[in-house]
Amino acid sequence: MESSAGRPLLPTGGGTDGEIRVYRWRWYILTVITLLNISNGALASWFQPVADTTAQFYGVELSEVNWLSLAFLLTAVPLGFAATWVLDVIGLRAGIILGAWIQAAGAGITAISTLHDIPPSYRFVLVVAGQVVAATAQPLLRQSPAKVAATWFADNQRATANMIISMGSPIGAIVSNLVGPQVARPGDRHSLQLLVSLYTVIPCLTVLMATFGICSSSPPSPPSISAAKGTQPFLQGLKMLCRDVQYWILMLTFGAGMGTFQTFVSVIEQVFCPRGYTDTFAGICAALMVLLGMVGAGAAGVLLDRTKRFEEIIKLSAAIGTLALIAFAVLSNYPGVEVPLAISASVFGVTAFAMYPTALELSVEITYPVSAATSSGLLIVCGNLQAIILTFMAKYIPPPLPPSQTSHAHCGKVVPRDFKVMMLVFAGWMTVASVTLLLGLKPVYKRLQVERTEANNSINTDQPSPTT
Incomplete structure (x- = not known):
């Protein structure tokens, strides 16, 4: 022990x-x-x-x-x-x-x-x-x-x-x-x-x-x-969350990031193949996003435990991740730019993974004494809901690639589709979420405040009273 x-x-x-x-x-x-x-x-x-x-x-x-x-x-x-x-x-x-x-x-x-x-x-x-x-x-x-x-x-x-x-x-x-x-x-x-x-x-x-x-x-x-x-009972905790504007901002913006990442990874091969990029390159980009993303998540976890700077880490991750996704959305329209595409995809992966544990822990901090399972669980539900919405949009928005633009296509027997508009939807979705997060999120670390206050009170109680 x-x-x-x-x-x-x-x-x-x-x-x-x-x-x-x-x-x-x-x-x-x-x-x-x-x-x-x-x-x-x-x-x-x-x-x-x-x-x-x-x-x-x-x-x-x-x-x-x-x-x-x-x-x-x-x-x-x-x-x-x-x-x-x-x-x-x-x-x-x-x-x-x-x-x-x-x-x-x-x-x-x-x-x-x-x-x-x-x-x-x-x-x-x-x-x-x-x-x-x-x-x-x-x-x-x-x-x-x-x-x-x-x-x-x-x-x-x-x-x-x-x-x-x-x-x-x-x-x-x-x-x-x-x-x-x-x-x-x-x-x-x-x-x-x-x-x-x-x-x-x-x-x-x-x-x-x-x-x-x-x-x-x-x-x-x-x-x-x-x-x-x-913590609070389940129903009382839900009522507290419903009234918490800061929680709603965090939930909706985190959900946008989680939903965008999940959908983006699932369609990355379909984004690449019309521009002549191979399945192997798409797999490399997806692997880089996940592997380097895990490094980003690990670094974020250690930094959070040492510094407790939840707001700074999540806002910085959201801003850099959005810029990387915008760069990818532009670059993905051109053939032969493998290195910039891989770099922008990797940066997006690192920041998206860094946001994940940061947002879950931040949700517990700003909603305490609501149960951690409730506050963090609803964030994941929101992310999955937005992933469903974006998945169906990615299924129906991209039109078939015009015959005049299929010279570079490398899609095998699959009919290539033009993801230009859909990539702009991804970038716009993340931009709105990031701006809302940067301007609207002003968290109060309620759990940390309670812990520090009680710890200080405990120390003061243990000290001997001054003699007169």
Whole structure:
């Protein structure tokens, strides 16, 4: 057991021995939830790098394979509200274990869809069902980072813990893009069965780790003063959020950034191919956005824990990210500018990932004593909602590329589409959000204020009274 400086707990605290205390077991809990998010990210995208092989195995068109990823996006918004309630009211342990079992069930159904004994006409139905079930677990897992950080980690570790768990899903996507093409081979049904089986291992392992290793929603003694004081009931917290203008500004602008990034990554190949850029280059840009973005998120987490400068980091990230996206929107209209495109995409990825843990932690700071699961969870719901809107816009706004402009197109059998207007929509969407954030967000760090005030009061109480 690790102990902090042994500060006396507040009279309202719930510690067992009168101290603020952190436990080594928190790292096990962080590891389990991070692994759950990694496996969920992999399950959400396992078929994308092997879409042709997947379509061939299940006997469907490529357009139908896209429904496997839409299952995750379409379930995120309605189930996001339910996940917020589960994590806040029923408890972190119940929410994580429930999410682990649902995810394992979804992975199992997907694995069953590859068995020889399943009639071909039922295979695709089963794999879609498996994806829908696994998608049901996503909100419980993705909305847990801020709750875990606030409940189990000291005030100088919260942002880092939030960042580590939040990066689980992108890591899973990277794993699927690296492993998929190496394992699944076109025309080899056994290779696809092996691939799906591999993606079933971690969900089955983590469901055991969660069920038997996470024994409580909170530690015996709280890790910080704010954790000791507790939070508002769920409905009361929702009422407080509805009246909080600063929270609305943060939620809508963060949602714009999250939605833009998710949609942008999903269509980047379609943006590139009409201008003659290869799928390999599109994959490199997407990988740079995610890999360098994780570096940006890590740096942001460490800086936040050391400096607590939430406002400066999120505003700087939003401004630089918007400028990078505007540059990309202009450059993407021209062939032969690979290096500037890769640089602008990378900068956008770094800033977008840096904003993610920053916004989640900032939402808890400015809304305290609202529960972390509620304030941060609704931010993610808003991001998913805007991603759905932008995804449908990206599907219907870009027109077919005029025949006179197809000389550079490198889209294979896919009809190239002109994303010029859609890229301007992305840039405009982010510009409006960033300007609103820069001018409108004036946060008050309520959680930090409470912790510092109570800590100072505790120090003053411990000092001997002056003698006369």
